[in-house]
Amino acid sequence: MIITLTALLVGMSSTVKSQEQDSIPSLELEAVYSSLPWFNVNGGLKTDFVYMDNLDLTAKLNFDKIFNFEDRLSIFIYGLRNSGTPASDLMGDFQIASNIEAIKSWRLFELFIQHNFNKQRFSILAGLYDLNSEFDVLRPGTLFINSSFGIGAEYAQSGENGPSIFPVSSLGVRFAAILGKRSKIRIAVLDGIPGETRNLRSNAIRLSGEDGALIAAEVSLYRESTADNNSRKINRSYEARRQKVGREFEVPNNDKINIGAWYYTNEFREIDDSLTFSKGNLGIYFGFQKYIPLDRDSEFISLFGRIGLANPKFNRLGSAFSGGIVLSNPWTEWEDIFGLAFSSAVNGRNFLKANDNSELAETAFEFTYSLPITSWLLVQPDVQYILNPSTQVDLTNALSFAVLIQVLIKR
Numbered sequence: 353m354i355i356t357l358t359a360l361l362v363g364m365s366s367t368v369k370s371q372e373q374d375s376i377p378s379l380e381l382e383a384v385y386s387s388l389p390w391f392n393v394n395g396g397l398k399t400d401f402v403y404m405d406n407l408d409l410t411a412k413l414n415f416d417k418i419f420n421f422e423d424r425l426s427i428f429i430y431g432l433r434n435s436g437t438p439a440s441d442l443m444g445d446f447q448i449a450s451n452i453e454a455i456k457s458w459r460l461f462e463l464f465i466q467h468n469f470n471k472q473r474f475s476i477l478a479g480l481y482d483l484n485s486e487f488d489v490l491r492p493g494t495l496f497i498n499s500s501f502g503i504g505a506e507y508a509q510s511g512e513n514g515p516s517i518f519p520v521s522s523l524g525v526r527f528a529a530i531l532g533k534r535s536k537i538r539i540a541v542l543d544g545i546p547g548e549t550r551n552l553r554s555n556a557i558r559l560s561g562e563d564g565a566l567i568a569a570e571v572s573l574y575r576e577s578t579a580d581n582n583s584r585k586i587n588r589s590y591e592a593r594r595q596k597v598g599r600e601f602e603v604p605n606n607d608k609i610n611i612g613a614w615y616y617t618n619e620f621r622e623i624d625d626s627l628t629f630s631k632g633n634l635g636i637y638f639g640f641q642k643y644i645p646l647d648r649d650s651e652f653i654s655l656f657g658r659i660g661l662a663n664p665k666f667n668r669l670g671s672a673f674s675g676g677i678v679l680s681n682p683w684t685e686w687e688d689i690f691g692l693a694f695s696s697a698v699n700g701r702n703f704l705k706a707n708d709n710s711e712l713a714e715t716a717f718e719f720t721y722s723l724p725i726t727s728w729l730l731v732q733p734d735v736q737y738i739l740n741p742s743t744q745v746d747l748t749n750a751l752s753f754a755v756l757i758q759v760l761i762k763r
Contacts, residue, residue, distance in 0.1 A: 380412040381763040384595045386452050388497075388756050392442035396741050396750030404436030406452035408595055424468035424475075430482075432461040434519060443750040444741040446714050447697050448499040448508075450754070454519035459555045461521055475528040480557075484517040486526070486538055487570050488612055490641045492654040492678045493693070494596060497734050497756060498718050500695035504637055504660035505672040511616060511633075512545050515566055522546035522566075523557050533577040540568045544618050564618025575607040597760035598724040610639040610658075620666040624706040635662035646682065654678040656693075664700025671698045676718075689722045699743055711743040732756040 386406040392399055409431040416425050434454040443449055464479025484503045493501035499508065503517060516522040524542030531537055544564035547555050613636045619629040637660035644653040657675035664670035676693025696715040704710060720734045738750040 376414055376417050377763075378414055378417045379763075380410075380414070382408070382410045383761040384408040384597055385759045386595075386756065387758075388436075388450060388452055388754055390439045390442070390450065390752060390754040392439070392750060392752045394751045395748040396443035396445070396738070396752075397747065398442055400442050402437035402439055402442060404439065404450060404452055405434070406454075407433040409433075424466070424472060427465050428462060430460070430462035431458070432519060433458050439752065439754075443738055443752060444744065444747050445716065445738045445750065446742045447505050447695060447716055447738075449497070449716065449718075449736050449738065449752065451497055451499040451502050451518070453499075457519075459519065461519070461555070473530045475526075477526040477528075479523065480521045480555075481524050481526060481540070481542065482517060482521050483515055483524075483540060483542065483566075483568060486528070487540065487568055488610065488637060488639070488658075490610070490639050490656040490658060492641050492656040492691075493658075493674070493676065495678055495689060495691045495722060496676065496693050496718050496720055497732070497754065498693075498695060498716050498736060500672065500674055500697065500716060501676065501693055501718070504639075504658055504674065505695060505697040506635055506660045506662040506667065506669040507614065507637065507672075509667055509669050510614065510635060510662060511566065512620075513547055515568075515614070516542045516546050520547040520555055524566075530578050534574045536572045536574070536578055538568075538570045538572075540566075542566045542568070544616050562618065564616055566614060566616055568612070568614045570610060570612035573609045573611075595758070595760075596722070597730050597758045598727045607642050608640065610637070612637050612639075622665055623668065623700070623702045630665075633663055633666040635660060635667075637661070646680070650687070651680045651682050652678075653680075662700070664702045667700060668703045669697050670700025670703075672696065673698070687724050691718070691720045691722070693718050709745055711740040711745060713739075714741060714743050715739040728760040728762070730756070730758040732758075 388404045390404065391401045412426055412428045414426045416423060435456045438453045439450045440448055440453060462480045462482055464477050464481050466475060466477040468475045488503045488507055508514060513520065516524060522543035524540055526538060526540040528538045542565065544566050615634040619631050620633045622628045622630060637658060639658035642655040646652055655677055660672045662669055674695035676691060678689060678691045681688045681690060694715060694717050696713050698713040699710060717737045720732060722732045724730050734754045734756060736752050741747045741750050
């Protein structure tokens with residue numbers, strides 16, 4: 353199917369080469385190693401030290417560069433390795449304080465073909481796809497290590513094995529388009545159950561009517577024009593949100609508003625009734641990011657905020673709220689950045705009814721400092737404080753310290 357689609361898209365592509373393509377290599381290779389020692393100082397399940405690491409291996413083959421097509425046509429492949437002991441084993445948190453935390457495994461995370469056409473205003477993607485590479489992304493939030501600043505907690509909890517996000521993706525298609533000059537729309541349809549619920553190391557693809565589908569849609573509204581000569585803006589960003597190495601990582605200087613929704617087509621067990629299954633598992637979210645330049649071009653303040661709602665009939669969390677501030681350091685000539693943020697995951701009314709001894713919400717506070725030593729090395733000390741871990745009354749608030757170290761090899 354992929355070979356047939358490739359041939360079809362090649363036939364649709366013209367043979368005019370743009371000036372921008374001159375700067376794009378035919379083959380893009382990247383390896384990012386992330387090391388994350390973690391110490392839970394107080395509270396949670398226990399005080400102890402753990403170590404986690406993550407290896408991202410990506411390759412992108414640009415057929416438009418090779419064959420001088422005007423339209424963009426590429427194949428992307430992404431391999432992922434994780435190991436170490438989860439920080440949640442110490443902190444007992446529900447939102448997952450480390451966004452590289454995953455079961456020890458090697459897996460094929462993404463493999464898709466993407467075609468951009470009509471002067472890069474439209475894009476079609478098909479294959480194994482990380483939904484969170486494009487959906488529900490507020491770029492200032494990607495500075496932080498807690499998972500809830502990458503994707504909303506109420507969205508991440510959804511589905512029988514989560515949505516198609518790190519560390520397990522599912523097969524699907526995605527359509528994106530620039531509408532007018534200041535808006536962008538994305539729609540994706542994906543297998544409703546990524547991998548296997550009984551084998552967390554598996555990335556197996558099994559399409560069936562019982563699995564159903566996850567339908568996701570998002571509209572982004574920008575303050576400035578998106579339909580300019582920078583056609584790469586319509587591309588799926590092939591750098592994972594967990595990768596933010598060195599001086600190549602930037603908080604972009606654009607203001608935007610995200611409005612999104614998601615829906616599972618299959619039936620789900622109602623949270624307070626183990627015998628009743630029905631449809632209607634859905635959610636909506638709203639987010640914004642605001643960039644404020646300071647005296648010099650390299651100095652800025654960036655703000656972000658988000659609210660998300662999920663149907664409490666099927667989901668533990670009925671809502672989630674998050675926000676934060678990112679500040680480039682005005683006191684040095686380095687490209688270092690400070691960040692302070694919070695995320696509150698609120699139990700839904702059905703879950704609280706069935707678990708009357710639970711606290712209302714878990715709230716995570718994070719302070720982080722990103723120091724790019726070189727273009728290929730990043731050091732990022734991080735402090736997190738978790739109120740009401742997993743909303744369990746018998747767990748005390750958790751305080752942790754961590755240091756993210758990232759190394760990039762890029763061709």
